[in-house]
Amino acid sequence: xxxxSSEPRGELELIRRLAARFAxxxxxxxxxxxxxDMALLDPSGPLLWTVDMLMDGVxxxxxxxxxDAVGRKAMAVNLSDCAAMAVAPVAALCxxxxxxxxxxxxxxxxxxxxxxxxRQYGCPIVGGDTNxxxxxxxxxxxxxxxxxxxxPPVRRDGARPGDTVWLTGPVGGSxxxxxxxxxxxxxxxxxxxxxxxxxxxIDISDxxxxxxxxxxxxxxCGAELDAAALDAALxxxxxxxxxxxxxPAREHGLYDGExxxxxxxxxxxxxxxxxxxLGLRPIGxxxxxxxxxxxxxxxxxxxxxxxxxxxxx
Amino acid sequence: xxxxSSEPRGELELIRRLAARFAxxxxxxxxxxxxxDMALLDPSGPLLWTVDMLMDGVxxxxxxxxxDAVGRKAMAVNLSDCAAMAVAPVAALCxxxxxxxxxxxxxxxxxxxxxxxxRQYGCPIVGGDTNxxxxxxxxxxxxxxxxxxxxPPVRRDGARPGDTVWLTGPVGGSxxxxxxxxxxxxxxxxxxxxxxxxxxxIDISDxxxxxxxxxxxxxxCGAELDAAALDAALxxxxxxxxxxxxxPAREHGLYDGExxxxxxxxxxxxxxxxxxxLGLRPIGxxxxxxxxxxxxxxxxxxxxxxxxxxxxx
Numbered sequence: 001x002x003x004x005s006s007e008p009r010g011e012l013e014l015i016r017r018l019a020a021r022f023a024x025x026x027x028x029x030x031x032x033x034x035x036x037d038m039a040l041l042d043p044s045g046p047l048l049w050t051v052d053m054l055m056d057g058v059x060x061x062x063x064x065x066x067x068d069a070v071g072r073k074a075m076a077v078n079l080s081d082c083a084a085m086a087v088a089p090v091a092a093l094c095x096x097x098x099x100x101x102x103x104x105x106x107x108x109x110x111x112x113x114x115x116x117x118x119r120q121y122g123c124p125i126v127g128g129d130t131n132x133x134x135x136x137x138x139x140x141x142x143x144x145x146x147x148x149x150x151x152p153p154v155r156r157d158g159a160r161p162g163d164t165v166w167l168t169g170p171v172g173g174s175x176x177x178x179x180x181x182x183x184x185x186x187x188x189x190x191x192x193x194x195x196x197x198x199x200x201x202i203d204i205s206d207x208x209x210x211x212x213x214x215x216x217x218x219x220x221c222g223a224e225l226d227a228a229a230l231d232a233a234l235x236x237x238x239x240x241x242x243x244x245x246x247x248p249a250r251e252h253g254l255y256d257g258e259x260x261x262x263x264x265x266x267x268x269x270x271x272x273x274x275x276x277x278l279g280l281r282p283i284g285x286x287x288x289x290x291x292x293x294x295x296x297x298x299x300x301x302x303x304x305x306x307x308x309x310x311x312x313x
Numbered sequence: 314x315x316x317x318s319s320e321p322r323g324e325l326e327l328i329r330r331l332a333a334r335f336a337x338x339x340x341x342x343x344x345x346x347x348x349x350d351m352a353l354l355d356p357s358g359p360l361l362w363t364v365d366m367l368m369d370g371v372x373x374x375x376x377x378x379x380x381d382a383v384g385r386k387a388m389a390v391n392l393s394d395c396a397a398m399a400v401a402p403v404a405a406l407c408x409x410x411x412x413x414x415x416x417x418x419x420x421x422x423x424x425x426x427x428x429x430x431x432r433q434y435g436c437p438i439v440g441g442d443t444n445x446x447x448x449x450x451x452x453x454x455x456x457x458x459x460x461x462x463x464x465p466p467v468r469r470d471g472a473r474p475g476d477t478v479w480l481t482g483p484v485g486g487s488x489x490x491x492x493x494x495x496x497x498x499x500x501x502x503x504x505x506x507x508x509x510x511x512x513x514x515i516d517i518s519d520x521x522x523x524x525x526x527x528x529x530x531x532x533x534c535g536a537e538l539d540a541a542a543l544d545a546a547l548x549x550x551x552x553x554x555x556x557x558x559x560x561p562a563r564e565h566g567l568y569d570g571e572x573x574x575x576x577x578x579x580x581x582x583x584x585x586x587x588x589x590x591l592g593l594r595p596i597g598x599x600x601x602x603x604x605x606x607x608x609x610x611x612x613x614x615x616x617x618x619x620x621x622x623x624x625x626x
Contacts, residue, residue, distance in 0.1 A: 053442050
């Protein structure tokens with residue numbers, strides 16, 4: 001192992017390097033780009049797959065969280081990726097490295113809870129790999145999903161100036177509990193995709209600002225968020241957390257990870273009432289100027305820093 | 314977390330419980346049973362998938378092993394599962410929990426080596442999940458594969474009394490280095506399946522005795538190994554290790570894990586010369602009496618204990 005403190009680090013930099021290596025510009029990789037929420041598995045048909053790995057002490061805390069809640073989350077984060085592409089999950093594989101002191105009952109609870117959560121969405125666990133070791137428990141779930149007939153997967157790169165930006169639910173403060181108990185927006189995403197034909201879709205795993213910026217980068221445009229609309233879309237947990245730590249609630253809404261709501265970019269001709277009928281709430285619009293902007297009605301829009309949860313920093 | 318020292322433990326027990334839960338007897342799960350080398354992904358077509366997770370300090374040792382060798386192994390163990398079902402790998406997902414002290418260059422080397430190994434067999438990495446933490450590095454790769462047209466995946470449950478048992482290469486002592494450098498038998502498996510129509514196939518990951526016993530359990534029969542043939546199929550590393558630790562070389566051949574050669578059960582009417590032409594070496598035959606037996610030519614066959622590498626004991 002070599003370490004060099006001067007080198008650029010961070011998960012984003014690593015993914016950038018891997019994407020450059022695995023999907024060089026111009027390389028034909030099918031209809032879904034490297035780095036989207038899921039990877040295309042079957043070039044001859046709309047079958048996609050995704051993987052998410054959760055680690056004890058990072059994504060959950062086994063001293064505080066019950067194993068069934070952990071297993072549920074391990075599946076739900078993958079289902080959220082399915083929602084983010086508006087595809088229907090069909091089956092999962094589950095790989096675990098169990099801390100050797102874990103009881104058999106707890107190990108079974110962990111995996112059974114993941115399976116039960118998947119089954120709610122038509123996605124049972126069909127195989128996997130079980131391991132144990134002295135280090136903290138790791139659970140990694142792979143999910144495969146299918147596009148509905150006539151409804152291609154919704155990618156990140158279709159946002160166009162004039163489009164509107166919506167959330168499927170309130171954001172901020174998920175660390176107070178919702179990061180474990182959130183409901184993946186699979187059903188809503190399929191309905192939304194069929195009825196509103198979104199130009200882009202992503203789930204909020206690393207924070208509204210960072211995940212929205214992924215749509216903007218892929219689409220080559222910017223977004224202007226409306227301050228009042230954004231404030232109206234804050235979860236009560238954002239205010240509770242703000243009261244605890246003194247940071248503005250809006251910052252929690254923009255930068256907290258693991259809300260697992262969807263950001264939907266809709267064509268400008270979709271009536272607001274159609275989006276509102278599905279429970280969506282507007283937060284802004286797509287603009288030509290690249291970057292993320294906040295308009296408060298006083299003066300020109302201000303640039304918003306783009307940051308969020310990033311591994312490997 | 315609860316612990317109870319009196320409960321039955323072990324990876325096999327955990328898998329048994331999970332199989333009972335996820336694939337109760339009589340449940341329709343498609344053409345491949347729960348617990349086979351790969352799971353069926355696409356009921357409408359022959360697409361299979363598998364996952365394997367490697368942990369630092371268990372499956373490799375980052376203090377001694379180079380990261381490119383580790384990445385290669387992480388892919389190769391999955392390709393070996395493809396060989397074990399005689400299907401052609403098509404794409405992979407790679408999830409990592411990187412120790413936070415790992416350099417970006419080493420992280421990239423790890424994943425790039427996995428990708429390079431996959432590409433040799435038509436199986437590039439197309440996506441994944443990158444994470445970091447303070448604990449040892451974990452790498453989990455999922456591989457999808459396709460059956461060749463007219464050649465269904467070879468399962469574990471087709472062995473019949475009178476069939477012959479073959480190895481694709483010598484076994485034992487892989488810990489001396491081959492567990493990192495082995496060549497997955499993908500190409501040979503596809504040729505073998507097309508030409509010899511095996512009744513059952515498995516790769517040796519947990520040891521010849523344990524992996525062969527998986528075929529026997531699934532097929533409801535036993536196997537009689539020929540002592541002289543078995544000794545002729547031992548790798549030179551088995552003898553080297555025996556010289557070091559004083560255990561018989563044959564024990565290393567029977568019980569050492571991670572050889573990643575295939576055990577092929579062939580119909581009795583396959584001419585020995587056809588199998589030998591592919592480099593296969595015979596070690597015994599399938600019998601009606603359940604269990605694993607060793608025939609040395611002196612007296613009746615002796616029962617062989619079935620044991621091997623098992624996690625979570």
